[in-house]
Amino acid sequence: MAGPTAQTDFDVLIVGAGISGIGMAAHMEEKAPHHSYAILERRANLGGTWDLFRYPGIRSDSDMHTLGFDFEPWRHEKSIADGPSILDYLNRIVDERGIRQHIRTGHTVIAADWREADACWHVSVETGDGESGGGGRKHLTANWLYLGSGYYDYDEPYDPGFDLGAFEGRVVHPQFWPDDLDYAGKQVVVIGSGATAVTLVPSMAKGASRAAKVTMLQRTPTWMFSRPAKDRIANILRKVLPEKLAYRITRWKNITLQHLGFKRARTKPEKMKQFLHKRIEKALGPDYDRASFTPPYDPWDQRLCLIPDDDLFKAMKQGRAEIVTGHIAAFEKGGVRLTDGSHLPADIVVTATGLKLAVAGKIAISQDGTPVDLAERFYYKGCMFSNLPNLAVVFGYLNASWTLRSDINADFICRVLEHMRQSGATIAEPVLAADHDLEEDDIFDFSSGYIQRSKHLMPRNAVAYPWRLNQEYVTDRKRMANDPIADGILELRRPSGSASEKETAHLEPA
Structure with missing residues (x-):
């Protein structure tokens, strides 16, 4: 981001080199090429979930025409793919798009503090592989923080409290x-x-x-x-149509079938x-x-x-x-x-008793030194949080593939980044008044144990868009792509006290 954020190490720090983080980097390469970025990955390899889990048979539980990205066709014959095939897919993407050089493995983000006067995040990072010890601490700065760190605790699974003392196996x-x-x-x-x-x-x-x-x-x-x-059908289409067209048709077929199946189950x-x-x-x-x-x-x-x-x-x-x-x-x-x-x-x-949810990768987030509890903030467009500038997150759909949200969130943030570059803004903040009268909604209408156990950790959810995390991909996709960036809620500005702050408090679309 030329000029306004030249003092930062990066325009965007992406946390996590799994599906969400790699997806954001790929979208930036295409749609926000003027912005510098790095991906910080705590593990020694990319892949996130698909590198962590090594149990027999590890595979997707969604079809790869929707768990795959909208920009990269899935080429394998099987649409329900095993873990190694998914890792091959991710590795091909980072190599073909020049992303690998931006990935820093063995980098665990511990804390991130937003400093309004600097219009940037100050990020504390532990280096080392997290397993053999060693390493040290780093301090990095970035105008934006993009959390692609997943939804569960990598360090601790859910413990149901079994007394296994007598078992000798x-x-x-x-x-x-x-x-x-x-x-x-x-x-x-x-x-x-x-x-x-x-x-x-x-x-x-x-x-x-x-x-x-x-x-x-x-x-x-x-x-x-x-x-x-x-x-x-996907395999037939790939034989008779150009690859990208066949993939697009199959993707929308599967999205439509998922949507109809979910609606039928509920009605x-x-x-x-x-x-x-x-x-x-x-x-x-x-x-x-x-x-x-x-x-x-x-x-x-x-x-x-x-x-x-x-x-x-x-x-x-x-x-x-x-x-x-x-x-x-x-x-x-x-x-x-x-x-x-x-x-x-x-x-x-x-x-196999389940996962333990973790919000924002267990990073200690603060604003000007004051700790932020995301459970007190409202989602904005399922992507950002109320009154928290320049931070985006991915929490995928429960009733569809994770990557569907990853794609639309990355696309939206790229649009915001380009808008800010063209208008001169360095801060984007979804502003919610303290005396708001938002009607709250259950963030997850699912009875799964791992969801119910973790509701107290989750950000707040309103009944009305945009202050919510929707479970309606088709609706979300249209609104995220078509609604204006300057919607009267997302405030675009320069730091308070800067020479032209008053003139740029509510920047118009570029």
């Missing part, structure tokens, strides 16, 4: 999967019924190194949706239940245990669990996997005792 959590875990021929109990569990169970039950038996122990069933891992839940049960019955046969696949809530009150190519159901039919519904009474020497008295033998227990 091995206990692992998917978030920290050990390289040396040998489960071949072993009895494995996977505790949980979410996306991680339904991925792990069939993966550990197949191949030369497969377990003797894998039991998914669930306290409550989850709604499951089976679909082919390959998108037949006609009984019809959706029948639809999901029919698919399971087709895979398991008419005598399947319906109770194990019938949650006490409606479809899409929690995120559906994807079963690509019926892999979980096939493992069950082959006798290599089973689902048991029950409550744990105790962990014993050789397995798990349930409250109904039954015993599940186990050499290995996998605690």
